[in-house]
Amino acid sequence: MELKKAATxxxxxxxxxxxxxxxxxxxxxxxxxxxxxxxQFGRQIEAVIRDTLRKLGVEHAQVTAVxxxxxxxxxxxxxxxAVYRSAGETPERWEEL
Amino acid sequence: xxxxxxxxxxPPARLEEYRRLLTxxxxxxxxxxxxxxxxxxxxxxxxxxCGTRRGDLLLQIAVGPCFRGEDLxxxxxxxxxxxxxxxxxxxxxxxENRRMFASLGFSPLAETADALLMEHRRGTMARFLSxxxxxxxxxxAVVCHCDPFTLGHRHxxxxxxxxxxxxxxxxxxxxxxxxxxxxxxxxxxxxTADLPNVTVAAGGPYFVSRATxxxxxxxxxxxxxxxxxxxxxxxxxxxxxxxLGIVRRFVGEEPYCPVTAAxxxxxxxxxxxxxxxxxxxxxxxxxxxxxxxxxxxxxxxxEVRSMVPETTYAWLRSHTxxxx
Numbered sequence: 001m002e003l004k005k006a007a008t009x010x011x012x013x014x015x016x017x018x019x020x021x022x023x024x025x026x027x028x029x030x031x032x033x034x035x036x037x038x039x040q041f042g043r044q045i046e047a048v049i050r051d052t053l054r055k056l057g058v059e060h061a062q063v064t065a066v067x068x069x070x071x072x073x074x075x076x077x078x079x080x081x082a083v084y085r086s087a088g089e090t091p092e093r094w095e096e097l
Numbered sequence: 098x099x100x101x102x103x104x105x106x107x108p109p110a111r112l113e114e115y116r117r118l119l120t121x122x123x124x125x126x127x128x129x130x131x132x133x134x135x136x137x138x139x140x141x142x143x144x145x146x147c148g149t150r151r152g153d154l155l156l157q158i159a160v161g162p163c164f165r166g167e168d169l170x171x172x173x174x175x176x177x178x179x180x181x182x183x184x185x186x187x188x189x190x191x192x193e194n195r196r197m198f199a200s201l202g203f204s205p206l207a208e209t210a211d212a213l214l215m216e217h218r219r220g221t222m223a224r225f226l227s228x229x230x231x232x233x234x235x236x237x238a239v240v241c242h243c244d245p246f247t248l249g250h251r252h253x254x255x256x257x258x259x260x261x262x263x264x265x266x267x268x269x270x271x272x273x274x275x276x277x278x279x280x281x282x283x284x285x286x287x288x289t290a291d292l293p294n295v296t297v298a299a300g301g302p303y304f305v306s307r308a309t310x311x312x313x314x315x316x317x318x319x320x321x322x323x324x325x326x327x328x329x330x331x332x333x334x335x336x337x338x339x340x341l342g343i344v345r346r347f348v349g350e351e352p353y354c355p356v357t358a359a360x361x362x363x364x365x366x367x368x369x370x371x372x373x374x375x376x377x378x379x380x381x382x383x384x385x386x387x388x389x390x391x392x393x394x395x396x397x398x399x400e401v402r403s404m405v406p407e408t409t410y411a412w413l414r415s416h417t418x419x420x421x
Binding site: 005006007008010011012013014018020021022032034036062064066068085 | 168171172175176178179182183199200202218
């Protein structure tokens with residue numbers, strides 16, 4: 001999917017993650033992650049974000065994520081929502097993620 | 098339950114309560130916000146928390162003493178930031194709140210005695226600066242509005258360029274003047290194109306913007322005592338100067354505007370301690386951008402022409418004055 005504009009999804013409240021995407025032409029996925037559970041789950045969260053972007057066909061993006069202990073399913077949903085908002089598209093099948 | 102309300106400014110009915118909440122958190126209402134989010138306790142209609150956005154700056158984030166530990170700062174900030182996704186967000190808070198906002202993804206940019214400026218994505222300002230052409234040696238800087246670019250600005254820039262290895266000219270990016278920001282930038286570029294060691298760049302949110310130095314853009318400039326200039330100067334001294342090798346800042350003398358005069362005075366007081374010398378240059382005759390704007394509005398083309406370069410003159414001739 002092609003990112004067209006900056007978009008955000010989620011919040012910085014406990015149990016949630018706020019994901020902000022900015023379109024980029026190159027440089028892959030440039031991810032900046034802040035997490036309340038960085039020590040324990042930082043790598044896992046990063047892998048989930050990158051995996052979701054890959055499945056949605058996003059190759060290049062500047063991603064800022066502020067995680068407050070979100071579950072993987074929440075992270076996937078927030079990343080996907082931000083991607084769809086950025087692309088200006090409506091999802092047909094969420095379950096693919 | 099807490100309900101969030103988003104409004105351009107706190108409604109009059111809530112203003113007193115709003116200011117009380119800020120005072121309880123050691124903050125004051127600076128006014129002039131673009132958007133305010135209020136968190137209201139539904140059962141009692143009490144104001145629980147608040148936050149404001151002004152340009153790219155998030156400020157006056159306050160949570161009432163009875164409502165701490167309920168994640169309200171995070172809710173308010175999320176609501177403010179969702180309104181304009183992907184902005185280079187900065188946040189102004191008190192130094193003691195550093196850890197709380199660090200947990201929300203903010204990292205420090207500059208600090209003064211009673212205020213801390215943070216950015217939301219670490220390295221955003223550093224990337225803004227590293228995207229500019231880099232030059233070795235002892236460089237200088239001029240930060241100017243150039244509304245419009247006059248022979249006075251040209252004199253200041255030429256003087257400065259002759260006294261440093263390379264000169265950065267940062268043109269203010271806010272569209273609050275008589276000439277649009279993109280045109281002002283273009284006119285400075287054209288008017289200094291013959292100076293080989295000058296780089297003209299947009300100041301963005303980092304050089305005298307509504308985020309860093311709001312008073313500059315407020316029409317009523319009499320309340321000098323309430324003016325906050327130290328954050329803008331700390332950002333310049335702590336971030337821009339070391340990144341670009343700037344050791345000297347040049348500024349035009351300001352006999353008219355008390356806010357700019359106060360800014361210049363603070364510059365002389367604060368920047369040398371951060372390794373930046375300040376040089377104030379006397380004005381070139383009676384030339385000022387304000388005078389040019391007045392003459393432009395009057396259609397006094399002969400006088401206008403005596404104060405601006407040909408490129409600015411041509412631009413003014415083909416545009417109708419809108420502002421003061």
